[in-house]
Amino acid sequence: MASLPLATAEVCDSNAGLILNGDLRALQPIFRIYGRRQSFAGPVVTLKIFEDNVLLREFLEEKGHGRVLVVDGGGSTRCAILGGNLAQLAQNNGWAGIVINGCIRDVDEINGCDVGIRALNSHPIKSNKKGVGEKHVPVTFAGTRICDGEWLYADSDGILISNSELTV
Numbered sequence: 001m002a003s004l005p006l007a008t009a010e011v012c013d014s015n016a017g018l019i020l021n022g023d024l025r026a027l028q029p030i031f032r033i034y035g036r037r038q039s040f041a042g043p044v045v046t047l048k049i050f051e052d053n054v055l056l057r058e059f060l061e062e063k064g065h066g067r068v069l070v071v072d073g074g075g076s077t078r079c080a081i082l083g084g085n086l087a088q089l090a091q092n093n094g095w096a097g098i099v100i101n102g103c104i105r106d107v108d109e110i111n112g113c114d115v116g117i118r119a120l121n122s123h124p125i126k127s128n129k130k131g132v133g134e135k136h137v138p139v140t141f142a143g144t145r146i147c148d149g150e151w152l153y154a155d156s157d158g159i160l161i162s163n164s165e166l167t168v
């Protein structure tokens with residue numbers, strides 16, 4: 001049986017030492033909350049792209065196995081790199097969530113999907129389809145460096161990155 005997601009505030013309260021030494025970091029609160037799953041957690045897979053979502057689709061076509069896709073879209077607010085079709089793919093392939101330093105579109109459809117989504121904002125224009133980007137590279141946004149294989153915990157209070165899986 002899947003256990004309840006950890007509450008981020010509790011995780012911070014009971015892991016002050018990890019926050020001090022940098023093993024547990026909170027992303028700056030720059031994200032909006034989308035998708036039906038308010039709380040989600042899982043091992044991180046990273047992707048660095050810019051206004052081009054071909055590699056994002058490639059990841060979401062894989063089985064998610066409860067992972068969280070962390071996408072550094074360079075903070076672009078000039079187009080959307082995730083839309084309703086990709087969010088449905090994420091839901092159907094068992095991804096726990098997607099955190100995007102960039103924009104999404106088809107918000108109403110995305111809010112009906114059983115997956116957790118965080119993004120800067122929405123934008124009606126779709127992205128390029130060139131296939132440029134880098135998978136599994138360290139990314140830095142919202143004041144935080146995030147590496148493949150780290151753990152992400154998200155709920156209504158915020159988003160945490162931990163070097164390793166946490167238990168309370």
Ligand SMILES: O=C([O-])CC(=O)C(=O)O
Pocket residue numbers: 053080081082083084085086087105106126127
């Ligand atoms: O295809 C795209 O660029 C994103 C999109 O709109 C979708 O996933 O529905």
